[in-house]
Amino acid sequence: MKALVVKPGSKGVYLKDIDLITENKIKVKTLYNGICGTDREIVNNKLPFVRPENGEYLILGHEALGQVIDAPENSKFKLGDFVAPMVRRPGNCMLCKIGRQDYCIDGNFAEAGIRGKDGFMREYFYEDENFLIPVEKEIGELGALIEPTKNVMKMVEVFQSLKNRIIWDCDDSTLNCKGAWIFGTGSEGVLSSLVFKSIGFNVTIVNRHPLPENVLKILDKNGLKFFDSSSKNWKEALEENPMDLAIDAAGSADIFIQVIDHINYNGIVILFGTSGTGSISDGSFITKIVDKNLSIAGVEDGSKKNYIDAAKFLFEYGSKYSINDIITSRIKPEETWIFNEKPKDEIKTIIDWNL
């Protein structure tokens, strides 16, 4: 079968013919893969922790939707079922043992398509049924978004936990008076803005430059505000929508400081971007974190529960929010240039194995 592989330690990606060894597990035919920044970084040999499962090649791909084409007897799945595979696999720590490998405390986990386990950019794969998420067939190509959306679902879980620090809801028990600000307008930024809108927030999405038409269209359709932070009209934007929750999909120190400066008392900050850029010239940001009783959480990966919630969100809100508009290109597996070149106005590119 065909598979997209990389050789950890060097640049490049190749569509290779490889053998699939039969296992007593669920056999899955890949339908779609999502492509994300991590894939491009792996292909460009920028992530030091990438390592193969066996031999010297690693099969790429951690975002996938597939269909069951063979299953052992007594399996939970049957032929034709749609499934999304989980990325991170548990090690032996206490958190891994209770199904929370997303909170692994010793780093001894594997991640499909990234470290120590072959990924899903290939025609077929065998998988343990416990790491497959059942998905409604009607979800179609939106199923390729389950993996990135599960991160957003973990953000919701973390938000729900952090807000228990104190009474945080509005005085009518809802979130109607609260604003969520999402920093970053890539696919995870847009998905985050839709998910937090769905739980009741007024949402502002932020970038430091004007947005392309296709992103603006999604925001308009769904009643999301956009703020171009290069305009520096913070006061006006905060009057339109207060910042009570901030979600940073970017990971730069500059944005972090903007958040700390502008967020309300008792604000909650969720960090999941990892660009690692920028710097902070002045330690007074700590004083602000203290004075405003802020709560800040890093959010990495997600649990099986978060995958299931992601699949539900995409299924339930797919048409209401026109989530398909997030998928901006569909390509064939052999179009490997995609890993080196980001299409203009890309929000999300997916590989369609039926093309």
Next chain:
Amino acid sequence: MKALVVKPGSKGVYLKDIDLITENKIKVKTLYNGICGTDREIVNNKLPFVRPENGEYLILGHEALGQVIDAPENSKFKLGDFVAPMVRRPGNCMLCKIGRQDYCIDGNFAEAGIRGKDGFMREYFYEDENFLIPVEKEIGELGALIEPTKNVMKMVEVFQSLKNRIIWDCDDSTLNCKGAWIFGTGSEGVLSSLVFKSIGFNVTIVNRHPLPENVLKILDKNGLKFFDSSSKNWKEALEENPMDLAIDAAGSADIFIQVIDHINYNGIVILFGTSGTGSISDGSFITKIVDKNLSIAGVEDGSKKNYIDAAKFLFEYGSKYSINDIITSRIKPEETWIFNEKPKDEIKTIIDWNL
């Protein structure tokens, strides 16, 4: 009566004779006041938000222990009771209305001895009984530590809330396997280290220079480890005691980065220092917050519940932990030089109104 006053907007502190106007409240005779960095900053006109209650002078002092010398009928208190007054007084926001003015969301609160309300460095004061904490008489001069200790009790409350994000206790249900690192060796640092020891943590206290004898003695007596971070032997210190919880009493960006670098997966960081110093040259600290699923909280002030817990802690652990050793000087009200000059080896200086 005599009172220590400042004139907001200019430097200096004066022992003045002022009139005490009778109110239908509890009359309290001041026994002790604690002196803290905030008092010294007020005297040196470094805090822009300081404002008088009436006229142009503000009576200084927010840390106090007093004794009831007069009380209206049907009061909860009787003559001779020991009491500690609360600093922050509620405004009208939802959090203030439920007794959580420490989480005030609009900034419209007053703080005795700091902003909009006269403080307790005076012979007598009248106080609403709802803002007086009942204190066991046996507490003696340790009662002057209730106010700073209530901040530590809020830290415990915030820690207990943040750790609900995920299963955080050791696999025997305790905190025996967990390390707390306290950054800062002033009175709040030392108090924090004792409080977190009392709830089960292995505690390391950190400063960037060797400690004076009197601080070392307190640490030794109570089984607290000390780490001189200028030695840079982090690896060794972390092997002795892992960093799962970090409490920063300093507020510098440099220490913040040390914490983010060295804390474990799922670590919890409590910030309450406000020095506002230092800088961060590199945005990769955000990547670490994300990858390690860290939770970070600013902690400001505390609630009445936190004051009560502080009084209990000081009463119960006073002799066990020799907490009296934290009080390094006792001075008279007229010794106003203390606001301009920190005694060598000071941990905590208190004013004793009976001297």
Next chain:
Amino acid sequence: MKALVVKPGSKGVYLKDIDLITENKIKVKTLYNGICGTDREIVNNKLPFVRPENGEYLILGHEALGQVIDAPENSKFKLGDFVAPMVRRPGNCMLCKIGRQDYCIDGNFAEAGIRGKDGFMREYFYEDENFLIPVEKEIGELGALIEPTKNVMKMVEVFQSLKNRIIWDCDDSTLNCKGAWIFGTGSEGVLSSLVFKSIGFNVTIVNRHPLPENVLKILDKNGLKFFDSSSKNWKEALEENPMDLAIDAAGSADIFIQVIDHINYNGIVILFGTSGTGSISDGSFITKIVDKNLSIAGVEDGSKKNYIDAAKFLFEYGSKYSINDIITSRIKPEETWIFNEKPKDEIKTIIDWNL
């Protein structure tokens, strides 16, 4: 306009012509009302706490969907919007002040159509916009189910809170291994079973007699198990689906004992039925509550947040779960016999004001 009224203190219900006095609020045209057991009890003068808002008559009806036909300027709503009104209105207790009148601690609340406030079984009503829930138009007659479904959403909220007592999820982070048992097959029982299925439970619905065809059809369509408890084959039924969560929509002591006997260790029991029947011959049920570390919660009413979640559930799952099948009859306002006679195989009857 026409309104269905009762005279508290005596039996009977009347379709009367009454005047609607203009108020500076949202004017709503009633589309549908749901009829529930409480309405029938009011009409039959069985509830001692029923009282009028003004005069001697009370307008009946607390389950409603309406459409905005007039709105003051600057209102959140515009002409044509669909809305569902809230039933319980806050008093002055601390919980009422933070929007949780469903947890009112002094009983000084009003309830539309029940106590101290006219209800919604009338052609039009004026309403404060803060007590109107915005509803998607596509929801259609399912909107009449928002009010009863908000109780189920509060059950979910209470369940989520109670399960924090200890780690409760399965060892893969989901609820896939957990069974919820719903006792009662009326509309709230069926709605509960669908809601708890949607959050991941395996659901068994229980009654002490065989079910009519139309209820069975809903269960079959949605993969819900049915257990006829008169068959007494508990062992078999519990092997098919373990009882980890039990929801009692009935309120009889006999069912309570069945739940306590059969539920698993660390089980959660939600009570919201109020039939008040049955008796318990033997105090050993308390020993079982202790030995199994059970958690039991009574759940009354719901908050605005719960209404919003109810509207979302009905909108999102309406067609997936064929929730329309729950509505078994649609009648005209003048068909007042419905309050004295329950149609055979009724799950839910609604009044359609356009018939």
Next chain:
Amino acid sequence: MKALVVKPGSKGVYLKDIDLITENKIKVKTLYNGICGTDREIVNNKLPFVRPENGEYLILGHEALGQVIDAPENSKFKLGDFVAPMVRRPGNCMLCKIGRQDYCIDGNFAEAGIRGKDGFMREYFYEDENFLIPVEKEIGELGALIEPTKNVMKMVEVFQSLKNRIIWDCDDSTLNCKGAWIFGTGSEGVLSSLVFKSIGFNVTIVNRHPLPENVLKILDKNGLKFFDSSSKNWKEALEENPMDLAIDAAGSADIFIQVIDHINYNGIVILFGTSGTGSISDGSFITKIVDKNLSIAGVEDGSKKNYIDAAKFLFEYGSKYSINDIITSRIKPEETWIFNEKPKDEIKTIIDWNL
């Protein structure tokens, strides 16, 4: 060495000479054992689940304080240390694996002195250091109360969790306006009343008959109210102290109904008594649980954390609350009549191995 043994399946208790086989564990000399109702029920063959560890005899005793007299190298304990052993030992379920065998979900645990593991009523025992709680020597014979007090500490933990269901504290953030009612005046009832007083409750302790002098003296000394429920003056007693939290140490259905009838809205009920007596003639108690949004929890056993908190409570509050008054007799191991005859006015009897 001497040991008190029973033969499960028949009545009687015997002081036997038995061999102690050396193990590579901590060797502990028993100082004190507490005697409780469970011990008397075992001796009278009333508990069907009692079973030996080996052979046909079981060494009795689950409440103990001991002193380390031998320890392997690298042990956490050293000669002379005081220790209290844990009763319940984990099986293999998920809760047992994370140190919460008190919430064991499959019943496959052992309990020293009760089921499947020899107890501590003997001169010496070997114990795994992980199941020994370190205790301050100054605790003296109060150490015999650690085991029953750990149950109370779990009650506190459960209370803290249940009250997160909604905002529950008073509007000044404390518990000052809240009343806790403890039903039962045996040792666990009295210990519960002291513990819940220590966390801020106004406490009423209840029994259905007048109390002996020695119990009244403890209540008086500590400011606990007593209510004789046979007097039926509930109204007056509830005016003196409202019932917001009820703790039932008895386990009878009659008391359960009294609690449900008299507790406030949003009340919390903790059950840990297991007498299993009484009956309920009327199902309307369920309606009250619903209408008042009550939360009810059974509480069984406790975790290592709860033991540690118990040891801390007894050490810190021992003299403040004169807890020694709870120990009403000290007997020798050979006085086996104690298991068949409860001394008049007994609160707690302990075996002193040095007598």
